[in-house]
Amino acid sequence: MKGSGETALHFAVTIIGKDRPGIVAGAAEALYRLGCNIEDSSSTMLGGEFAMILIVSHSRPFSKARLLEEFKAFGEKLQLSVFVRTLAGDETFHDTPTGELCMVSVYGSDRPGIVFRVAGELAEQGINITDMNTKLIGTREEPVYVLMLEAALPDGASIEDVTRLLEKLKKELNVEIGVRSVTPVSL
Amino acid sequence: MPARPILHYPHPMLKQVCAPVAAIDAEVSLLIGDLIDTMRAGPGSVGVAAPQIGVALRVCVVDVSASRHGRDNNHGLLVMVNPEIIRREGGAVMREGCMSVPDYTGDVERAEMITVSFLDDQGRAREVDASGFEAVAVQHEMDHLDGLLFLDRITSLKTGLFRRKKYK
Numbered sequence: 281m282k283g284s285g286e287t288a289l290h291f292a293v294t295i296i297g298k299d300r301p302g303i304v305a306g307a308a309e310a311l312y313r314l315g316c317n318i319e320d321s322s323s324t325m326l327g328g329e330f331a332m333i334l335i336v337s338h339s340r341p342f343s344k345a346r347l348l349e350e351f352k353a354f355g356e357k358l359q360l361s362v363f364v365r366t367l368a369g370d371e372t373f374h375d376t377p378t379g380e381l382c383m384v385s386v387y388g389s390d391r392p393g394i395v396f397r398v399a400g401e402l403a404e405q406g407i408n409i410t411d412m413n414t415k416l417i418g419t420r421e422e423p424v425y426v427l428m429l430e431a432a433l434p435d436g437a438s439i440e441d442v443t444r445l446l447e448k449l450k451k452e453l454n455v456e457i458g459v460r461s462v463t464p465v466s467l
Numbered sequence: 468m469p470a471r472p473i474l475h476y477p478h479p480m481l482k483q484v485c486a487p488v489a490a491i492d493a494e495v496s497l498l499i500g501d502l503i504d505t506m507r508a509g510p511g512s513v514g515v516a517a518p519q520i521g522v523a524l525r526v527c528v529v530d531v532s533a534s535r536h537g538r539d540n541n542h543g544l545l546v547m548v549n550p551e552i553i554r555r556e557g558g559a560v561m562r563e564g565c566m567s568v569p570d571y572t573g574d575v576e577r578a579e580m581i582t583v584s585f586l587d588d589q590g591r592a593r594e595v596d597a598s599g600f601e602a603v604a605v606q607h608e609m610d611h612l613d614g615l616l617f618l619d620r621i622t623s624l625k626t627g628l629f630r631r632k633k634y635k
Contacts, residue, residue: 376570381562464562464572465536465600466511467607467617 287341290319290367292333295351297360299330306354311336314350335367377408377432381463382439384431384446388455390416390423397453398427401445408432425455430462470508471501471520473566481567482614485523487549491590495526499546499588502528509566513537514604516611519567525549527608529601536600545595550585550609552578553594561603563617573621577606 295307304323311318311334321334336347344364351362386398395414402409411430418424433442443459450457474480488495498517506515506528513534516527530544531537557579564572580598583605587593597605607617 462562462574464564465513465534465603466564466566467514467604 286366287343288366288368289339289341290335290337290369290372291344291347292335292365292367293347294334294363294365295332295355295360296329297355297358299325299328300358303330303358303360304332306358307332307334307351310350310354314338314342314347316347335372337372377410379433379435379437380439380461381410381430381432382442383460383462384427384429384442385458386427386446386449386453386455387424388453390418390425391453394425394427394453394455397449398429398446398457401449402431402442405437405441405445406434407437407442469501470504473505473509473515473519474521476568476616476618478567480518480521480523481611481616483518483523484614485518485525485612487525488586491548491586491588495524495548496588498522498524498526499528499548502526503544503546506530512566513600514608515566516608518611518614525612527612529604529608531601531604534600537604540599541601542595542597545585545605546588547583547585547605547609548587548590550583550605550612552581552583552606552609554580554582556580559603561600563603563607565607565617567611568616568618571618573617575607575617575620576622577603577620581605583609 295303297303308318316336316338319335319337321332323330323332344366347364348362355362384398386394388394399409409429409431412428414425414427416423417426439459439461446457446459449455501520502515502517505520506512509515511534513531514527514529517524526548527550528544528546530541532541532543555578558576559579560574560576562572563575579602580596581602582594582596584592584594610616610620
């Protein structure tokens with residue numbers, strides 16, 4: 281267990297709260313005042329909640345407590361939940377996937393287990409989900425579930441392998457499943 | 468004719484509109500040689516534009532014949548001086564990356580088929596109908612001649628599909 285006084289150079293920060301103008305501005309201001317750099321971030325609105333995930337860094341080691349303290353006033357004012365995860369040095373580097381990148385789209389009448397079954401099949405083959413969005417659309421009477429994910433395939437695995445892997449779920453879950461390559465082209 | 472280092476954004480050269488080539492003289496021929504060598508030296512590279520190696524002239528090279536996406540549909544090595552797209556048709560999205568913008572990729576929509584007119588390395592006027600990956604590569608490299616990066620072309624967030632719903 282890390283003590284709160286421990287210092288680090290990198291933190292993962294998540295901020296969630298009821299959507300309203302000013303959340304990004306407030307978070308960015310707090311980080312700017314601290315001298316933090318927002319290295320990578322992704323934010324979106326889900327179900328009326330606005331959620332931010334940020335990887336932040338600082339040129340000199342400082343503490344998680346200091347980070348949380350800076351967020352306190354703004355977080356309380358906008359009623360946000362703020363979480364900070366201290367990143368060890370070896371957590372701040374990651375390997376870029378070298379295999380194929382694919383997008384999987386799944387949609388059909390809503391039912392339990394769509395995410396569970398699709399993700400389970402992928403995980404079993406060592407396929408790493410790198411991005412995922414799900415949405416309940418349609419009407420109250422006929423709810424439709426949409427799942428879109430991107431996944432990095434292990435070296436040697438092909439888009440066709442994933443298509444075959446997920447084929448059986450079409451019948452089992454009564455959903456449409458599409459798999460296409462989104463491997464970047466380098467120009 | 469050595470491979471030359473690829474400039475990375477924010478080098479100002481990458482954001483400027485390049486000047487047309489007045490005549491294919493010895494200097495331009497050397498530039499063309501350097502562009503080809505630089506393209507061949509880049510891992511998996513299928514094209515290089517002059518501003519990427521620090522020359523603000525409207526010259527680029529494209530060769531997708533060795534790439535997976537282009538090997539069945541290409542014109543081999545295309546050396547293009549003062550290229551202009553005179554016809555575009557259709558649209559297709561590809562996730563692009565660029566040697567001048569390392570570590571980032573984005574979905575870009577471009578014409579699926581183009582007709583491009585240009586002068587070749589001997590100064591002869593040519594017209595080529597390109598489609599598929601070759602068309603994408605030509606459009607990407609030609610963008611460099613106008614100071615445009617793929618970052619200027621990304622039109623939607625990956626989650627675009629999910630932006631329409633109104634929460635009640």
